[in-house]
Structures are given as C-alpha cells and as structure tokens.
Amino acid sequence: MTDVLAPCPGRLLPITDTPDxxxxxxxxxxxxxxxxxxxxxxxxxxxxxxxxxxxxxxxVVLDTEGVGVLVHLGINTVRLDGKGFExxxxxxxxxxxxxxxxxxxxxxxxxxxxxxxxxxxxMDRPRGSxxxxxPGEVQTGDLLFSIS
Amino acid sequence: xxxxTVIVGSxxxxxxxxxxxxxxxxxxxxxxxxxxxxxxxxxxATSSLMIMTLGDGKGAAVxxxxxxxxxxxxxxxxxxxxxxx
Numbered sequence: 001m002t003d004v005l006a007p008c009p010g011r012l013l014p015i016t017d018t019p020d021x022x023x024x025x026x027x028x029x030x031x032x033x034x035x036x037x038x039x040x041x042x043x044x045x046x047x048x049x050x051x052x053x054x055x056x057x058x059x060v061v062l063d064t065e066g067v068g069v070l071v072h073l074g075i076n077t078v079r080l081d082g083k084g085f086e087x088x089x090x091x092x093x094x095x096x097x098x099x100x101x102x103x104x105x106x107x108x109x110x111x112x113x114x115x116x117x118x119x120x121x122x123m124d125r126p127r128g129s130x131x132x133x134x135p136g137e138v139q140t141g142d143l144l145f146s147i148s
Numbered sequence: 149x150x151x152x153t154v155i156v157g158s159x160x161x162x163x164x165x166x167x168x169x170x171x172x173x174x175x176x177x178x179x180x181x182x183x184x185x186x187x188x189x190x191x192x193a194t195s196s197l198m199i200m201t202l203g204d205g206k207g208a209a210v211x212x213x214x215x216x217x218x219x220x221x222x223x224x225x226x227x228x229x230x231x232x233x
Contacts, residue, residue: 020165028168028196052201058164060200068197070164078163123197124171 001146002067004046005097006138008118010036014132015119020075023119028070030130031121032144038107038116042088044140045095046071046120052092056085059101060123067147068123073104075115084108098141122147149213152220153186154227156208162199170226171196179216181223186211193223 013033018024023033045051049063057077062068073085086103089095106116122130122145130145138144158166174181174193182190183199186209191198193212202210212223 022165022168027172028164052197055163060197062197070197070200072164123200124195 001148002047002063002065003097003146004069004120004122004144006034006140006142006144007046007071007101007120008034008036008041008043009139010034010118010137012133012136012138012144013117015121015130016132018075018117018119019115023072023075023121026127028119029121029123029125030127030147031119032130032133034118034120034138036106036116036118038105040103040105042100043071043073043102043104045097045099045101046144048096050092050094051089051101054087054089054091054101056082056087056102059089061095065148070119070121070123071101072119072121073102074106074109075117076113077109079111079114080109120144149215150220151211151213152224154210154212154224156206156210157228158206162202162208162210164196164200166226167199168196170199170223173222173226174219177216177219177222179214179219181212181214181216181219183223184211184213185209193219
C-alpha cells in the first residue's frame, strides 16, 4: 500500500467536485481534490518515487510499487503556459514524500475557465478505489488516502 | 505488427486529459495497442500514466502499434484533436 500525502494545504473535496469532467468522472483515475489556501505555496510530492513527468502546472510521481500519482495544480492552468509557477525539480529525479516540487500562488490563477482546485489522482486505477474524504482542512503532508 | 503515426493535435502534447481519454478508449478495444515516440520504447496504450511520459508538445509524432485497424483509427482520431481547447 502506498500512502498518498497532501501536496499542499487547503480544504478537502471529493474528486467528483473537481470542475472538469475528466477528473470528476475519474477518467484520469480515483483520488481526492484540494481547494488550496491562497498565498505562495511550495507544493510537495505526495509519495516517494521517480518524477516521470513535470510541467509547471502538474506532475506525476511513480513509486517502486507501480503506484503513479498525478498532482494537477488547478484546472485548465495549462493555458497559463507556466506563468506563476516555479518548477523546483527535474523530470527523472527521485524524490521522497514531502520533497518540494513546484511553487505557486493559487491567488494568481484567475481567468475564464480557470479553477484553482488541485486534483490528486492515482493513475491507472479503477474508479471508486478512493472513497470520498470526510470534509475538512488538510495541511501539507497529511495523509489523504492509501492505494495499492 | 501494423503501425501508424499520429500527429498530436493538442497544444500541450500528451497532457493528462488527452492521455486519459486515449487510455480509456484503448481499454475499451479488443486488441492490444502500444504508443511510442519514433525510435522509443513502446508503452501500453491503456496506461494514461505511461502515455503522459511520451511526447512533449503539439505536433509530436507518436507511433501506434496494434493488430486492430479499429485501434489505429480510434487513437488517430483522439490524438489529432485539441482536447485542451
């Protein structure tokens, strides 16, 4: 089992509340979402593993058990083309859970069709594998869910 | 194994949304399919995670390998769309 930790602080949401059907319908995979606290934030890796992909607005870490977790900073934020995001890690690097990945300020993400909601998704896993979380605030590093 | 080349239409390459939609479509096909960058290691087309590791930008050429013509058509149609529009 892999423990998936909160990459940033904020309010916990079920993944189905993500304002994007590809995430809300768990097409990317099961998981949870965070409505992030505004302010400059260092987003950390939710698991230990290899950084298989890093964009300014999203990254995927794959662990040795084959669990891959995607953290997507906001919805449609790909349109910002990296503006407002500072990448702190290289693709291919090995990271520990809690290692810094990207710095951003959710308050800078404004615009039509943009949302700051951060889905945290276990990729290539069946829909429904992660139950909806109890509502509440999380801090960076809090346990979100476990998956195998 | 028959191969075809798909030019990725999405402005941001094989991004989470496009990768996941391709993976889901590939999972619904009867035949096995792989995607690869030219000269690169093929990855299972049903794994959105592995698809995301390919191709960085719009216009990336991705090689589809499958015995099934349906797989080629389905993946070509999805890959050519700009699903981030």
